[in-house]
Amino acid sequence: MYECMAEGSDGIGRKTVSPWTRLYNPEMSPSATQGWYIVIHFSSKGDAFYLTISCGSTIIKSSTIIHVDSDVLKEKIKWAKSCFAKNSRESKSFSDGIELHGNNLSDQFERATAFAKRYPIQRFNESEFWQDLQTLCGMLVTIYEAERLGKSPHAESPEVREHLSLLDESIRPRKSTSQGQGRFLNQAEKKAVELHAMKTVRTALPGHGFTDIHDTSAKKSYDFSACKDGNDWFVEVKGTTSAKADSFLLTANELTLHRQHQGRTVLAIVYDIDLDQSAETPEASGGKLSLSTPWDPEQWDFTPTAYSASRKITE
Known part of the structure; x- marks a missing residue:
């Protein structure tokens, strides 16, 4: 079982045009700049929001936001989609394009999105949303399990990762x-x-x-x-x-x-x-x-x- 936590941002401090809320496991994604998580992204036009699985798209260095290289993001997105190559039925429901109509940071959020479904505000179906969220939670667990086993192209082997962690803790x-x-x-x-x-x-x-x-x-x-x-x-x-x-x-x-x-x-x-x-x-x-x-x-x-x-x- 993976513990679930939630956090969100409306951009206070670094004003983002596209507010978001994410659901994540603190072990697998200790911050919004690390790992994979479910994100609800809101369009700046206020006409729709998106239910997505995304990865960290920025890093913070010396209090400055730095974008993760686009080629690195493409490789991560490709890998996340490959986790469902043998069973793509569920993932096909989350193949919508994502347009936040925001700034450069919003564009970076879009590039870091592997799966997305658009919900128009005027035609929002709450029952459908909760069913989709349940499905997406299952997909996120699949990605977490693949990462835990070291299947990600950027992951350290589980044995080395655990060894370093235990040494540090000791x-x-x-x-x-x-x-x-x-x-x-x-x-x-x-x-x-x-x-x-x-x-x-x-x-x-x-x-x-x-x-x-x-x-x-x-x-x-x-x-x-x-x-x-x-x-x-x-x-x-x-x-x-x-x-x-x-x-x-x-x-x-x-x-x-x-x-x-x-x-x-x-x-x-x-x-x-x-x-x-x-x-x-x-x-x-x-x-x-x-x-x-x-x-x-x-x-x-x-x-x-x-x-x-x-x-x-x-x-």
């Missing part, structure tokens, strides 16, 4: 969390993703010439041991629901091992994994396999996200 427990990190995968979902990734890689390794494959994940700093060309190899497996295979977490011990045995290690990332949460226990399926054989750690950037500090002992 090191600075009093720090404000207004930046918002969204929701993370629960333990059952993580386990399903991990087991599916391990199974996928185990099935794929023989096709790449590996034999004598053993699961070492419970005791070693690598997931599989294997043989190829008469040599012992070490296989690192990473599974993620993220749509990209360009970031993951690695312990210091894991990195040390792969550098020590460089030339005989494998990085296997199973990404874009799907999660079915309709069953009592989450089920993972699908995904794409990125296999680096051998893996060269020098082709990646490793960022230290925290340090364990101990006082130096001086005599």
